Amino acid sequence: MRKYVIMGVQGSGKGTHSAMLAEDLDLVHIGVGDILRWNVQNHTKLGAQIRRTMAAGSLVSDDVIEGVVSERLSQHDWNYGFIIDGFPRSERQAEFFLESYDLDGVIHLYLPDSEVRRRVLARRLCASCGMDYNLIDNSPHADGKCDACGGELIQREDDTEEALAVRLRTYHEETNPILELFERKEYVITVDARPEMELVQAEIVAKLGLSTVLPPSSSSGVTRVEGTGRA
Numbered sequence: 064m065r066k067y068v069i070m071g072v073q074g075s076g077k078g079t080h081s082a083m084l085a086e087d088l089d090l091v092h093i094g095v096g097d098i099l100r101w102n103v104q105n106h107t108k109l110g111a112q113i114r115r116t117m118a119a120g121s122l123v124s125d126d127v128i129e130g131v132v133s134e135r136l137s138q139h140d141w142n143y144g145f146i147i148d149g150f151p152r153s154e155r156q157a158e159f160f161l162e163s164y165d166l167d168g169v170i171h172l173y174l175p176d177s178e179v180r181r182r183v184l185a186r187r188l189c190a191s192c193g194m195d196y197n198l199i200d201n202s203p204h205a206d207g208k209c210d211a212c213g214g215e216l217i218q219r220e221d222d223t224e225e226a227l228a229v230r231l232r233t234y235h236e237e238t239n240p241i242l243e244l245f246e247r248k249e250y251v252i253t254v255d256a257r258p259e260m261e262l263v264q265a266e267i268v269a270k271l272g273l274s275t276v277l278p279p280s281s282s283s284g285v286t287r288v289e290g291t292g293r294a
């Protein structure tokens with residue numbers, strides 16, 4: 064069984080890489096943000112609580128997050144392990160998590176702030192159909208127009224230079240102590256998130272020491288050593 068935490072700033076490809084690793088290793092991918100969104104969309108009791116918190120301009124509390132994670136992990140559908148994204152959020156939670164779940168590793172996707180800024184400020188969204196674009200490697204065919212519906216492409220309200228600076232500051236304030244704690248216990252592998260997706264994934268796999276246990280996968284595009292003795 065393998066148990067991982069993945070950490071990285073927005074735009075670092077956390078979701079993509081967790082999903083790829085989960086598929087390769089048959090892990091359950093636990094995205095705390097996804098669980099919160101699901102609860103809001105499905106109008107659960109927890110969803111109502113989250114909505115009230117957000118309406119009051121506050122962040123969802125550590126206790127709520129902790130409850131969500133404990134409940135998800137108590138379902139025990141993770142026979143081969145899990146990869147969790149969006150948790151822990153504090154040193155206390157990190158300590159607790161280390162004691163309770165015997166982690167195998169913490170994957171830290173490193174992306175410099177300048178690159179986060181470049182990626183996030185290039186994001187566009189179709190005002191009509193909601194399709195996502197980015198002006199770096201996924202530009203629309205016609206400037207400012209959605210390929211699918213011709214709608215106008217806009218920036219998200221909170222994708223401004225100022226809002227992003229605040230998010231980055233908060234991210235580092237929250238994350239650095241947790242990363243340091245994990246680093247002291249020698250759990251962290253740091254992977255540069257700037258190269259192409261397949262290269263980043265290959266480096267994660269190599270640094271986790273998994274290269275020999277992965278089944279062949281045609282979708283990942285990663286070259287693996289072939290078995291011997293077969294024509």
Ligand SMILES: [Zn+2]
Nearest residue numbers: 189192209212
């Ligand atoms: Zn559109």
